Amino acid sequence: MEMLSRIAAPMVNQSDLPFRLLVQRYGATLAYTQMLNSDALLNDQDYLEFHLRDLTTEASSTERPVVVQLCGNDIKTIVRAGKKIQNYCQGIDLNLGCPQQSTLEGHFGAYLLGQKDWPLVEGIVSAMHNSFTVPVSTKLRLCEPALKTLDLGQRLEACGASWLTLHARTVSARRRRHGAADLSQVKRLKDNLRMPVVSNGNVRVWDDLEENLRYTGADGLMVGETLLGNPCLFANQVSDPVTISLEYITICREYPETATLATTTAHVKHFIDFQCHRRPWYNKFRTSLGACKTLDDIERLLRVKVEKWRGRAPRIVDADVDDDDFAEGNQPGEVVEDFGSLFSE
Structure with a gap:
């Protein structure tokens, strides 16, 4: 469980290897890659080679664990893409949280959280769990209504997810952080799921980390944009x-x-x-x-x-x-x- 305690979030064009190594020097116990497009990993050789170079460097090791985050909505494509990178990471995550316009247009990320898509999501996670040699996780936002998030979490657990990360806000393509994250929903998941739960949201300074864990009881904390400004946050430092x-x-x-x-x-x-x-x-x-x-x-x-x-x-x-x-x-x-x-x- 130590690996899950302090996590650098997946951030588009910002979760590069040098940045992951930097935050791991300063206390991050796990770092995610940016969201990788499953179809591009299969059909764009330059895209695949760039991200394999990121993952196969001598710095990528069990001492500096990394989770690759995949996105998509086709089971076979995601499984094939995951098999290309599973030997170079310590876990593979399904993105169910990205709110960007491109994910809306492509119908993946957070736009798979509607109940009509739950069977598809369950099929993807189950196939990942049964196909990969590394653990499978999911990062998601709140469903609407928010109370449905636990229902989905229980389904993901039953499908073989090893842990779940909740960014406790609803999806909005225009306003990603509209209002504070509802940490009570993280607590609700932690109180009702057997698998580990990671909390994401409302962390700006060191004291927020401790308060978040105290309130939610989560097994770990994921931080994104705050680390971009202060990559030493997990070490309770501010560097020049x-x-x-x-x-x-x-x-x-x-x-x-x-x-x-x-x-x-x-x-x-x-x-x-x-x-x-x-x-x-x-x-x-x-x-x-x-x-x-x-x-x-x-x-x-x-x-x-x-x-x-x-x-x-x-x-x-x-x-x-x-x-x-x-x-x-x-x-x-x-x-x-x-x-x-x-x-x-």
């Missing part, structure tokens, strides 16, 4: 934004072609935004970041311009010098204990 950005870029270099430049740029934006979005220089940073064409460009922006804007000495370093040899600024991995100073620059 430039330091954590450089650490992420270093991992990207160690595992090339597992994160696109667009993904890397998005992560760096989130790291800086989390603590510095109200600084007068933030718009200049966004413009400069958008103009970066390489990892070197992003690193130079962080080391020189961002540090200058923050009133700090540039982190200049020769190509042959390791990050540990820096004389200026915080060292990679260093935790900023004086949180107040971060918000008063």
Whole structure:
């Protein structure tokens, strides 16, 4: 059960290998891939090779467990896709929670939660359970009405799901987080299901983690967008934004072609935004970041311009010098204990 205790959620174009490794350095016990399209895994060779490269790197191991999340609505397609990746992960999850427009148009994700589709969902989960060599799980949102969620959960349990994650909000393509998550529904599942239940929602700071577990009794917590800003959340830390950005870029270099430049740029934006979005220089940073064409460009922006804007000495370093040899600024991995100073620059 330890694997399920602190989980990094599946996030579209943001659950790349370098980010998963980063959050696992800081306390995540399990990380999900982004939602992978089952049909594309079978019919798009470039798509398959990219995601297999992500999963087959030496960093992907039982010491850094990963669950692959699949989406789709065809039993045979999902089973065939899962068999292509089951040897490179510790579990396979069926996405029943994505609210995006593309999932509405394709009729999968959270749009399979209507009761008319329950037989299909049961067929998919049962086939996954009977076909794969790794455990099968499901991540879902609330059914409508919400009380029906337990009924579906019991059906999924009967079909062979090993655990269930509930993002306790109803689906909305336009407003993904409309209102607070209804954690009472997570508690209801935990009180009535035999399989482990993971709670997802309403976590912004460390204290939210403890309060969520205390109230719901869940076996674990899944966190998504909050980790994008603070990947050290599970370690009860807030890292210096430039330091954590450089650490992420270093991992990207160690595992090339597992994160696109667009993904890397998005992560760096989130790291800086989390603590510095109200600084007068933030718009200049966004413009400069958008103009970066390489990892070197992003690193130079962080080391020189961002540090200058923050009133700090540039982190200049020769190509042959390791990050540990820096004389200026915080060292990679260093935790900023004086949180107040971060918000008063």
